[in-house]
Amino acid sequence: MKNLIKAALLSFAFSAPAYADFSGDFAFGLWTQALDGGSIVDGGVGYVSLTSSNGGGGASFTDFTITALSDLTVTFDWDYLTSDTDGANWDPFGYLVNGTFTQLTVNTGLDAQSGTGVTFAVLTGDVFGFRAFSRDSIFGAATTSVTGFSAVPPVAAVPLPSSLSLLSCAFGGVVLVQRRRRENGKA
Numbered sequence: 001m002k003n004l005i006k007a008a009l010l011s012f013a014f015s016a017p018a019y020a021d022f023s024g025d026f027a028f029g030l031w032t033q034a035l036d037g038g039s040i041v042d043g044g045v046g047y048v049s050l051t052s053s054n055g056g057g058g059a060s061f062t063d064f065t066i067t068a069l070s071d072l073t074v075t076f077d078w079d080y081l082t083s084d085t086d087g088a089n090w091d092p093f094g095y096l097v098n099g100t101f102t103q104l105t106v107n108t109g110l111d112a113q114s115g116t117g118v119t120f121a122v123l124t125g126d127v128f129g130f131r132a133f134s135r136d137s138i139f140g141a142a143t144t145s146v147t148g149f150s151a152v153p154p155v156a157a158v159p160l161p162s163s164l165s166l167l168s169c170a171f172g173g174v175v176l177v178q179r180r181r182r183e184n185g186k187a
Contacts (some may be wrong), residue, residue: 018149021045021099030131031066038062038132038141047147050132052091054141065096065129068122068151076149080105080113082142088113092093095120097128105142121154 018032022028028042037053037060074095084090089107096102105113122128130146143154 012018020047022149026066026067026151027113032064033063034061034065036060036062037137038134042063047145048149049145050093051143052093052132052134052141053137054139056138058137060134060137062132062134063096063129064098064131065127068124068126070124071154072151073119073154074122074128074149074151075117077116077147078104078114078144078165079147080117080142080144082111083140084111084142085139086136087111089144091112092133092137092161093134093142093144094131094133095129096131097122098126101133101182102133103133116148134143185187 022042023045028048033040034174037055037057039051040051040062041184043049047065050064052062053063076095078093080093082088082091087107088105088109088111092103092105092107094101094103094105095118102120104115104118120128128143132142133142134141134150
């Protein structure tokens, strides 16, 4: 009986895969790259680096994106360094969800910036990823390394009381049947 309960709970807990780093469904080669003068480097399973454009010609985007195959909670760390003589304002870094850019760097911040445990949610079919943006593509580029990437299913919702009652009745029935079998075997 205890093993049956453990098996049921484990099946709920591990019903969807979780991915760490850039592996499995999130291997480097499965992502879409939009370079627009910048570059993206595969650092192996551990990290990916995005470098903004420095070739002139105005604003450009270096995007690294993928489509979510299920609802996910995405978490990552980042380390940023700009060589732009005009500072971080001209080469911001952030993440994308369905084309909406969320900037993580501080425009008036230091040339070297970082963040840990950035977390956001995506739904099945959402396109998400990372962007190295250059406002002017001159005076130096910025490079950001994305590390500690993970994409896991959201924490399962707590079952409703009616579901718990139904599950309790089923387990109670199993216990009752086992008890009667034992009693009939002793008689």
